[in-house]
Amino acid sequence: MKFRTFAAFVGPSLLLMMIFIAAPLVSVLWQSFHLTQNVFETVETERCTPGFPNAVCETITVDRPVLDENGEIQTVTSFVGWQSYSRVLDPDALGAAISSGDWWSILNIDFWGALRFTLTFTLVTLPLVIGVGLLIAITVNNAVKTIRGPAIFISLLPFIITPVIGALSIRWLFVGDGILTALMESWSGQDIAMFAQGWTIELLMMFYRVWHVAPFAFVIFYAGLQTVNMDTLESAIIDGASRFERLRYVIVPHLMPLIVFIALIHLMDSYRVFEEVIGFRSEAHRISLQWLTFDYLTPDDSGNRSVSRASASSMLTMVGIVILLVPLLRRTWRDHKGS
Structure with missing residues (x-):
């Protein structure tokens, strides 16, 4: 060209x-x-x-x-x-917590608590999104043609819903006397408050992210399954390979570039988690780095905004995304040079 x-x-x-x-x-x-x-x-x-x-x-x-x-x-x-970075990171409080051996108090610092939740949210949901998406893709691909179309349509519904609306919907199912909370209370005979502690809110937020994003992985994997070399797959069947062995040695290596692509997109998107914090109203228990930046930009009682600290928080968030993407980008570059 x-x-x-x-x-x-x-x-x-x-x-x-x-x-x-x-x-x-x-x-x-x-x-x-x-x-x-x-x-x-x-x-x-x-x-x-x-x-x-x-x-x-x-x-x-x-x-x-x-x-x-x-x-x-x-x-x-x-x-x-x-100075703005120092105010965000709060090294004095961090050093005092480390020197005293009270590691849990580090999470009381806004930035480090938000970083802990953001990393946990990103790294836990990543394999779940890839695994659930691949499972749905294989199931739909092996289904009969008469139900394949409706199955694809139903699988894509969670991805079509607006993120904030989806988060609010999940919250309404569990908050207070929600439908699922009432069912669990009638089954266990105990009062259940899913939004009274942070760890249950965090689990619900992770469940929502997997439910919402797995259809995206499903679409990518389903398209990739259409290009699997059938001769290689039939040869594996003739050689006596089980379903798991065919999945491990034929399908997964063929889909590896797509797995890396989905991982890149998910890492960039999940590290900027914001809709779940707003939708689940988890500010009192769990905050993310993106929400922390939003909080700095919210005017206080006198109408002032911490633009410098918000900018520092944004730059730290971007640095974190780059660090997470480096291994995947290096693998992509090696595959490109090898090809």
Whole structure:
């Protein structure tokens, strides 16, 4: 392919990536090292309270924001270096917890608690999504043609539902006197509160993610099963290979590039878990790195937002995603060079 033809195809994509991906990343990186604050001035004002026969007045000193000629609050931006990252990571509290041997207290620090949940959520749901998706794909592929279409349609329904709506639906089944909670209470004869402790909420969030994302893996694997070399599969059957052996030595190696692809997509998506935290309202028990960034950007009582800490949290989240993807990207690169 000529370079001009290649540039004509790739150029628009590269331009859009520079505008919508590279430029925002540079902006977030810059904001993580700078702090923008409102400019205040100290003024004296007189405050009077009703009194009899005369009002009682006193002079007080107050701080108020400085306005520019357009009536907007003036701000000043200063370079703070790694200060925002230090506030997010809180190394002093981390060091105190490590030195005292109280490892569980580390999870009380917002960032480290969010990191623990995010990593657990990502690494636990990854093999479940791949395993359930592959199981559904093999089942549908071996089903008779008359029920294959309806089976594909039903399997795709969880993936079609909007994530927040799906999370709320699962929550309504278990919260309070939900249908499934009432059934479990009638079966066990005990009061069950699924949302009273963090570990049950975490299990429900993982269950929802697998239920929601496994259909995506199913579609990819089902398409890959259509390209399996039937001669190789029939040779394995003739040689006496069992179903498990055919799956292990023929089907899984053939689907390995698709497994790596699904793992890449799932790692990037699950490490940015946010909808489950909002849908299950787990902020009091479990928070994620993405939710922590959202919390920093939420205005406080005075209307201020911690943009610098939110930017630092975003950059740390991106670094975590890159670290998780490195092994898979190295494998993909080795396979590409080998081919």
